Amino acid sequence: MKRFFRLMPALTLIIMLFAGMFMGILQKDHTYSSAENRMLQKLPKPSAKKILRGKFQKKYETYLSDQFPKRDSWIKLQTTAERAFGKKESNGVYFGKDGYLLEKYTEEDFDEKLVKRNITALGKFVRQASKTSNVKVMMVPSKTYALDAYLPAFAETYDENIFYSQLKKELPDDVIVPVCDILQKNKNDYIYYRTDHHWTTLGAWYGYCSYLDAFGKNLKNADLKKEQKKVCDNFLGTTHSKVNMYSQKDEISIYEPKSKMKVIYNLGEKTENSFYQTKFLKKKDKYSVFFGGNQAVLEISGGKKNKKTLLMIKDSFANCFIPFIAEDYEKVIVVDMRHLNLGMSMLLKNYKPKDVLILYNSVQFMQDKEFAIKP
Amino acid sequence: MVFSSLLFLFRFLPCVIILYFITPSCMKNTWKNLVLFLASLVFYAWGEPIYIVLMLFSTVVDYINGGLAGYFVNKDNKKAAKFFVFLSVVINLSLLGVFKYTGFITDIWSQITGMHISVKELALPIGISFYTFQTMSYTIDVYRGDAKPEKNIINFGAYVTLFPQLIAGPIVRFKDISVMLKERSITASKLSYGAVRFIIGLGKKVILANQAGEIFNTVTAYTGENLTTISAWFGILMFALQIYFDFSGYSDMAIGLMSIFGFEIPENFNYPYMSKSITEFWRRWHISLGTWFKEYVYIPLGGSRKSMSKTFFNIFIVWFLTGLWHGASWNFIAWGMYFCFFLILEKLILLKVLDKLPSFFSHIYALIIIYCGWLLFAWEDIPYHRIFVGAMAGKTDAGFINTNTMYMIASNAILLVLLIVGSTNLPAKAGTWICSKNEIAANILKTFFIVGVFLLSIAYLVNGTYNPFLYFRF
Secondary structure, eight states: OOOHHHHHHHHHHHHHHHHHHHHHHOOOSSSSEEETTEEOOOOOOHHHHHTTTTTHHHHHHOOOOOTTHHHOOOOHHHHHHHHHTTEEETEEEEEEEGGEEEOOOGGGGSHHHHHHHHOOOOOOOOEEEEEETTEEEEEEEEHHTTTTTGGGOOOOOOTTTTHHHHHHHHHHOBOOOOOOHHHHHHTSSSSSSSSSSOOOOOHHHHHHHHHHHHOOOGGGGGGGGGGGGGEEEEEEEEEHHHHHHOOOEEEEOOOOOOOOOOOEETTTTEEEOOSGGGGGSSSGGGGGBBBSSOOEEEEOOOOOOOOEEEEEEEGGGTTTTTHHHHSSSSSSEOOOOOOSSHHHHHHHHHHHEEEEEEEHHHHHHHOSGGGOOOO | OOSSHIIIIIHHHHHHHHEEEEEEEOOTTHHHHHHHHHHHHHHTTTGGGGGGHHHHHHHHHHHHHHHHHHHHHHHHHHHHHHHHHHHHHHHHHHHIIIIIIIIHHHHHHHHHHOOOOOOOOOOTTTTHEEEEEEEHHHHHHHHHSSSOOOOOHHHHHHHOOHHHHHOOOOOOHHHHHHHHHHHOOOOOOOOOHHHHHHHHHHIIIIIIIHHHHHHHHHHHHHHTTTOOHHHHHHHHHHHHHHHHHHHHHHHHHHHHHHHHHHHEEEOOOSSSSHHHHHHHHHHHHHHHHHHHIIIIITTTTTTOOOOOOHHHHHHHHHHHHHHHHHHHHHHHHHHHHHHHHHHHHHHIHHHHHHHOHHHHHHHHHHHHHHHHHHHHHHSSHHHHHHHHHHHTTOOOTTTTTHHHHHHHHHHHHHHHHHHHHSHHHHHHHHHHHHHOOOOOHHHHHHHHHHHHHHHHHHHHHHSSOOHHHHHGGG
């Protein structure tokens, strides 16, 4: 008996080594990792030449690492261990307070020339559109910047104020909607997803309030907040994908407008009576419940019969914002320039909007490589 | 191939273990040694298949030289025996010279003469610094009569190529192992001791050393505005800890694997950061290298038995070579000379002073000298030394400390404590104390320890792209 116990540590190690080997050999190989969003190395074919040059060996080691049984769980275990070691970030994501995962941005994440080019192009378009329409620009701050109170101690992130002051210099007065202020003021509310870079429907509602505020309208719609309906409570978003660890799941809420709305997708590709495509709630990419993700052009009608048209030029942050604003216009044209091969001035000509709203997330705007080339 | 890889743990090692244990130990372990010999060749060839030729060349040449040296020693023909020792040393040092020092020597040559020679830099065959030293020890031991020449080339091949200590030591002298090559027992306690030791080493390397190394690399990459005085000090501290955990972890794995195969080989580290003097540090750090130089260089030169000046000259030679052994670069020679200076100083007066001081002060003295030594060792390029020494002395635009530095220290405080405690003998003492109570409970605890550290190491390996091995370049 004693002998067995004496052998136990060695036996355990040997069993683990063999278990790892056989599980690796017997399992079916994966071709793609959805968590990492990349193709995985397949078993390389050996040849004398490849072996002599060491190429086969290198690929084989990548293969072992890529196809390691339960790879995702191991990565989760590692990240959890890192947290236990007191590490405050992993793969460019800070472990913030209250379960918030916050992307870390540094100056290297932004190309100064590109930012400048985008700002100049925006200024040019705003001045052009201002001749015929009321133009507003809404730059939604990144989660990390708006919720910097949630950052771990001493953690630093890119100061977006640099960008906002550049923007202020370029744009006419009263064009910028001070959405950053209202969000920072309400940072204790659930305004950004814990595990995704987007703002929540509540965050977008605050954004909507500041939009109305900018037009000098009094906030009759303040009770909209109450009407949001939770549709999902197990959302793990893009920030979570970067770190892949055990984390608190997010809730998604939606706002159902009172009147019946009509949405024409991509110039007649399809027509629906709802803003929401609930089938996405069962998939990984749950934020796409709003309009099925980013669409090139949406034409929304059914709001107030006031003959007013709104042209929105936007990125994904607008998707949960649109339902609030849609009721205020007879027609809303929503355009995602990244998916449309058309200049912005053409849109003005075509739709003759009363109001124009440019809604972007600051980081996505600064990094947008196409914005400036579609004047 | 390195031990801290999925390939080694989940393909190579299980295959070798099963082959080794189903092979009978008859014929004085020849068959088992053959398994080890062939496995070692595969292990060695994995990264650079061409260099397997080098390995076989070394094996055959030293087998012949050692055999002939032994033959002539038996015939009492010392001169002829000496010739073959000489031949073996020349061949081994030439191999080292060609593969490790060519670039360095031609650089010096072109600096002195202004003549530019372009030589194709050869990839350094892994472990060449270790196995050439082992094979030299073979012929010398045979010549001195400390060991009998090995007649069986399979046994000898197994000694030269033995994969557990092939690429990073410990440098096992032939006389330490020659008997075990033929007669060794595999017992339950040896197996389990080996398993625990291997896992300790794996954890030290994969969980601790790699993390420390990442911090050191971050600090090295800092440009002006982030390299504060504190971060420079912290970075070097992390290097000091990384190199200890990396290297001693590798030695632990080697000793553990050898124990699983039934061998007992000498220790390579003995808590070097607990030393009270530099003399003591070098008795605790990379022991097998120190022993090698002492036995095969220092003592043959006359050691300390002759005049004071001859002793100092001998110390100088040994430390020049020790420095050079660590790498073909001036900074390693400077590092050797640095220790040479303190060793002579200690021999002259300092040791007597240190003996009288409270041990706290002698610990501090030794740690500061060792710490500053790593400053020389950490980089081969001169600019780094200047920038870091400047920053540590306060000459940096970034100032004494900034938010970035605070963040780095706050994120790594737990790691730092683990590293510091782990480099003392406290964990070993605690382990021995717990295990002395009840054998069965001790073995159960060891099993849990193995499972825990193993799983965590695998998690780090699966996720980690950062898994270098420092002593590879030596």
